Structure formats: C-alpha cells, structure tokens
Amino acid sequence: MKLRKHFLYGLLLFTTIAFVQCKDSGDDVKADDENELITSVTLNFKEAGTAAMTSFSYKDADGDGGNPASRFDTVTLKANTEYKMTIEFLDESKSLVEDITEEIQKESDEHLLIYTASPATLLAYTYGDKDVNNFPIGLTGTAxxxxxxxxxxxxxxxxxxxxxxxxxxxxxDDVNLNFNLKVQ
Incomplete structure (x- = not known):
C-alpha cells in the first residue's frame, strides 16, 4: 500500500512537471500562425554610386533539418563602403517556387529582420523600410x-x-543563419 501511494505521488509530480514544461514560452505568437518554409535566402548588395551588384546565397532544398545546405556563400564586401542591401526569400520545395519575400512584405506587421555582424565593427545596418505600425521590417536598408x-x-x-x-x-525564427563575413 505504501509503495502504491509513493508511486501515485511520483506519477502526479511527473505529470505536473511535464505539463509545466509544455507550457507556452510566453512569446505571444498565435498557435495557428506557423513559420514559413524557406529553402533559399539571397542577400543583395548594391554598391552606392555604382551599378555594381553582388549577391550571396544560402540554399537548403529541404529546409531546416534533414540534409545539409547545398550552398552557403561567404559574404565578401569592400572595406569602408556603403551598400543598398535587399534580401530575398524563396520556398523551392514545391514544383512551383513560392516567393516568400512577397508574403513577408504583405505581412510586414508580423515579420522583423535582424542583421548582426560579429564583430560589430565589420558591418552596420540601417533599416530602409517600415510596416504600417512604423516598426522596421528589414527587406531593404543600407549596409x-x-x-x-x-x-x-x-x-x-x-x-x-x-x-x-x-x-x-x-x-x-523563420530564418536564423550565420554567414561567414569577409571585409577586404
């Protein structure tokens, strides 16, 4: 009887802990609003005052997890140079490629891009676009x-x-990538 009582208390404690651990993390994201499947990310840098455009891509045909990325470029930029920067997102997992960039633009009040250089002295980013609530988006800007x-x-x-x-x-995160960065 005593063993059964301890077993029931243990089971109750385990169930309580498991329930608390599965609780929402507090990120205030609607449960029915799933993350985007993004298989391709392209950063475009247009050098200020010129027509020179350079692009750097990440491609992972099956998305996050599964097979490794088939392409992960090193971002290589000129030192002490200003660029107009844009970014493109695609879902290439279907026969008809979906431009996720358009969806992000349409739902700009639900998306935020963050660009973080490490060390911070290598690259500074300034947002060039805002959503309807005057919050930054990050699809265009200056680097x-x-x-x-x-x-x-x-x-x-x-x-x-x-x-x-x-x-x-x-x-x-819909995307969380660490590109190698080379400023020369």
Missing part, C-alpha cells in the same frame, strides 16, 4: 562596411504575429 576583417553576419527573420513591437524578443 556600411568597416575596416578589413573576418567575422560572421547573423541574419534572423523573426515571425511575430500579434506581438511585433520593433524588438527581436517576441516570436520565433
């Missing part, structure tokens, strides 16, 4: 490279339905 060096450029697309407040905190 200014610093002195020559090597590092990383983290590109995050945050999905923030019903929670976007201009900060990266709410929501979840």
């Amino acid at each position: 200014k490279s610093g002195a020559a060096g090597l590092g990383k450029l983290k590109v995050q697309l945050r999905h923030q339905p019903g929670a976007k407040n201009g900060t990266p905190t709410p929501g979840s």
